[in-house]
Structure formats: C-alpha cells, structure tokens
Amino acid sequence: MKFVDEATIRVEAGNGGNGAMSFRREKFIPRGGPDGGDGGDGGSVYLVGRSGLNTLADFRHTRRFRAEPGKKGGGANCTGKSGENLFIAVPLGTRVMDAETEELIGELTRDGESLLVAHGGKGGLGNTRFKSSTNRSPRRTVPGQPGEQRELAFELQVLADVGLLGLPNAGKSTFLRAVSDARPKVADYPFTTLHPHLGVVRVEELRSFVVADIPGLIEGAAEGAGLGIQFLRHLSRTRILLHLVDMMPLTPDADPVAGVRALEAELKKFDAKLAKRERWLVLNKIDLIPEDEREARTKSLLKKLKWKGPVYSISAISGAGCRELTQALMMRIEKLRKTKGKTGDAADKNR
Ligand SMILES: Nc1nc2c(ncn2[C@@H]2O[C@H](COP(=O)(O)OP(=O)(O)OP(=O)(O)O)[C@@H](O)[C@H]2O)c(=O)[nH]1
Ligand SMILES: [Mg+2]
Secondary structure, eight states: OEEEEEEEEEEEOOOOOOOOOOBOOBTTBSSOOBOOOOOOOOOOEEEEEETTOOOSGGGGTOOEEEOOOOOOOOSTTOOOOOOOOEEEEEETTEEEEETTTOOEEEEEOSTTOEEEEEOOOOOOOOGGGGOOSSOSSOOOOOOOOOOOEEEEEEEEEEEOSEEEEESTTSSHHHHHHHHSSOOOOOOSSSOOOOSOEEEEEEEETTEEEEEEEOOOOOTTGGGTOTTOSGGGGGGTTOSEEEEEEESSOSSTTOOHHHHHHHHHHHHHHHOHHHHHSOEEEEEEOGGGSOHHHHHHHHHHHHHHHTOOSOEEEOOTTTOTTHHHHHHHHHHHHHHHHHSTTOSTTTHHHHO
C-alpha cells in the first residue's frame, strides 16, 4: 500500500560577509594605501539523496535549516572565510517543490546525488578593490549579499513496513495513534476503521518505519463476512505483520485463542504466502488484566497456540510496552531492509 509522506521545511543560505574598509598602517609609511579585504561567500544549502532513509519523519521535528554566513573581510587584504555549505540528507525518491510556487525543483533518486536549493550570498568587496590612479584612498566597500531563503515542500511515496492484523476492536487504531502521528478513529465498537490508514513511526533521528492499519477481520472474512478480506492485499507488501489480540474482549465468552486461530485460517485462505509472512503476536489491553494474573494468562495463551514467534504485551491506550515493541520492530526492519529478498516472498522485488 502506497501513500505519500509529506513535509515542508525552510532553508536559509548564509549571507555573504561584508567587504572591509581598512588602510595600511605601518611604521615609516605615513599614509598607507587601502587594504580592506573582501567578505567571504555565504554557505549554500544542498539536499543529498541518501539510501537507508525511508520516510520524511525527521522533517517534522527539525524544520529550519541554515547554512553558515561568510565572515567579513579584514585588514591587510584578508578575505573573510566562506561559510560552510549545508547538506541535508533526504530519502531516495524525494520530490522537492518550491512551497510557494509549487514548481518542481527536482527529485533525488540516486545515493549521494545532490541538489542546490538555496544559494549562499556572495561576499562583499573590500575597499582595496576601488583603488585607482585618481582615488588612492577609497572609502567605498560593498556589503555581502543576502543568502537565498526558501520554503520547500517534500513528497515521498512510501510503502508500509508493518501491517496490523486483528479482530475488530482489538485496538489496532489505538496502537497506531500511540506510536505515530496518524489519527485514525478509535471507538469501542467493531468496524470503527473502514479504510486503511498509514502512520510513520519515528524511533529516533534517521530511523523510522511505516505501519498500515486496516479494518478488523472476522471469521468468514475470506467469504465476504464483515468488511471482507479485500483489505488484506494492503498488507501483501509489508515485511512484518503485527497480530493484535484483545486480552479482554467485550463479550466475555470470546476466547482470544480461538480469535487468533480464526484469523490465521482466514489469512491462509486469502494467501498462503501472506500466512507465512513473519508475524508477531501483540497482546493488547494488558492494563485490564490484574497485574498478578498477567503472566499466567499470557503463558496459557501462548501454550494453547503453540506460539514460537515474538510476543509483546502492551497497553495501546496507556502506551505501556509500545516503545519496546517499536524499538524491536525498527531493529528487525533494518535487518530485513539489508537482506533484501528474504522477507517471506517476492515482497522486496516489488518494493
Ligand atoms: N483498556 C484498554 N482499552 C483499549 C486499549 N487499546 C484499545 N482500547 C479500546 O478498545 C476499543 C477499540 O479500539 P480501536 O483502536 O478502535 O480498535 P480497532 O482494532 O482499530 O477496531 P476496528 O477498527 O473496529 O477493527 C476502543 O474503545 C479503545 O479505546 C488498551 O490497551 N487498553
Ligand atoms: Mg480501527
């Protein structure tokens, strides 16, 4: 499932340094000539394509980027130091627009490819430049030019790394709200979510992944029960499925074990390959279970399911356990991104 991640940032190139006004002052030279040096150029701002970045999440945290200004010129014809250029790493595939004019500036598609987005201001001229046969002590200088400033809009097509799977009301949308900026609707009745939603999970700088929330599935979904199983195709290109289990279902006789098995069966009916995709069990609403019963209940559930894969206990509503889970997911996804082709099936070929 593709969606477009977006961000807007402001880039400010450095101003040029002013030219200096200065006259030589040395012993025994009573009226030295002009020796004011030029100002240094301001640094420019470049975007650089970098593989390994996958979303624009970082640009929701840092939105203003400034390159260094040039230093002013000095006496003894010293030119001011130029400001350092600033290089901003962006994911491959990022389209860059001028936010005001909406004009496309460029697209970064190759690792290391760079795009100049704001020119540094040129340094000004020192008074030495204005020396002539008729004017031996010019008092004229030129100030540095301002650096270019611009609002940029980024767009990036991203694919979901993680898919949420679960019965209606399991807490999938609550989980997505807990770990991302996405705001899918949450309510205490089944089938609250009617369309897939995507959210970007930013674990820390330069590390993020995308989660897809889909409508809940029920037994018989493969035959069209509930909202049907058509939404499962949105999970077909994900790397990991998170199977959310409501540990305290609304109807007391609903058995979490039977719920997990029912979904596994639907998954198999829909697509044998997807059924074999890496799947983690996420036991949700753990806050509703008395603390002294949690371990026993979890153990018994896993035993009945003969579950061998990863398991996490969380409370999506309080956020408990969510950070551990997203950290582990990030690490696993980074590994899977590196070993392309090993994710279940042909997922990577299509990514
Ligand atoms: N106590 C508690 N309630 C939770 C937790 N997670 C979700 N809920 C509640 O469970 C209900 C269902 O949550 P949703 O996030 O809408 O569930 P969903 O899986 O997205 O449901 P559908 O979109 O209908 O498939 C809501 O009332 C949530 O507030 C949790 O960790 N603890
Ligand atoms: Mg939902």
